[in-house]
Amino acid sequence: MERRMKAGKPSLLILAAGLILQLLSAQAGASQADENRMVSRFEAAMEKEDQTTALRHVLDYSEQVYGEDAPVTIKLMHRYGYSLYKDGEYREAINVLKETLERSTDVYGETGGEAFEINMNLGKAYSQRRERWEPRLKYFDRALEILRERGEQESITYVATLVNIVINLLNSSSLSGEYTPDFNKDFQGEEISETEVSTGSEYRNNFRKPEKYLQEAVDIGARLEHLDEYISAKIAVLQAKLNVLETADLAAVPGGVEGRITRSAERKNYDREQERLTLAIDELAHDSVANREYLDAANRILLDIALLDGDEERLRAMCTSGAVNAAGDYPPERLYEIMEGGIVFAPEIGIRISTNIFKQQRSGRRQTLDENGNPVKKPYFKPVCVDGHLVAALIHAPKVTVEEIW
Secondary structure, eight states: OOSOOOOOOOOHHHHHHHHHHHHHHTSSSSOHHHHHHHHHHHHHHHHTTOHHHHHHHHHHHHHHHTOTTSHHHHHHHHHHHHHHHHTTOHHHHHHHHHHHHHHHHHHHOSSSTTHHHHHHHHHHHHHTSSSOSHHHHHHHHHHHHHHHHTTOSSSHHHHHHHHHHHHHHHTOTTOSOEEOHHHHTTTTTOOOOGGGOOTTOBEEOSTTTTHHHHHHHHHHHHTOTTTOTTHHHHHHHHHHHHHHHHHHHHHTSOTTSBTOOOHHHHHHHHHHHHHHHHHHHHHHGGGTTTTHHHHHHHHHHHHHHHHHHTOHHHHHHHHHHTSOOOTTTSOGGGEEEEEGGGEEEETTTTEEEOSOHHHHHHHOOOOOBOTTSOBOOOOEEEEEEETTEEEEEEESOSSOOGGGOO
């Protein structure tokens, strides 16, 4: 290749693309002018830090040089689809990844090549869309089937895949359920007062769907503790996350609807998960360096429980202890002082949000959906720990107005 890529911040994508370009340039089938044109477009996209567009240019060039079904083209297409997913372009990512899977199956068969990874990424992309559950479960189940066909069912890889699936389902936008049709038609996810609820209404959510994967991880993990002595504690953290999320979801159901849990049942569930997390933390702390990710996750769940309880004293104690620190998660301009009584003070706009932020977290709310059935991300304040202090972070909005706060 006569032209050399410009120097810049190294990344796995740049290094991989550079190697790909070298491989492609050694092939017959494209002129030097075509190659130079592609490299110019690639560099322009990288200068804009648009890695997805950069990959698109390399993919186009690979299709021209190698052909659509060439191994290098299939790999590039997979990476392009995954990059779209990371960019939040879920519909387009699904289209690209499904085409990639078709090409891969034609070349490598149903289990060869990157079939496992492509199926997993399709499941992840579908998990981010508020659609039927069947597509995401179909691809996740197929990925697990591929591992079983490879003889990897009793392996850390298999358990890690189950855990990965559960994490993606827990991050899904459609875990919260719906009310019975005659009741749900007028509300579309809006918060509902108890007086508007008919006694015969019923609420069902989707939290049990991840449970089968989690239970399988528990069963296999118990047999693999000789390979990872902390595997049961790690899975316990995930179990606690699932149960806390579902408890909070059911506690937010309006009164009079079948499916709502009582305050005493909610408290009992949180106490059980606190105990589970405490035991897991004690175990994981034996190797705090290797288990840092899970220890951090466990402490964040404990913070969530205190938040759902509206326990300001416990929240401040956890922040002061340094067990949780979200300093890098929010820009300074989105952080606000929490005054006495849970009032949030926003000095740059000269207002106080009079709602008690701690009671606000307890009240719960149903998601508002747009015309396509996707969740509308409304701005709200959330208590977070930053460098030992409890402050309010503004979520889903760069700036705040009085009208935007719910």
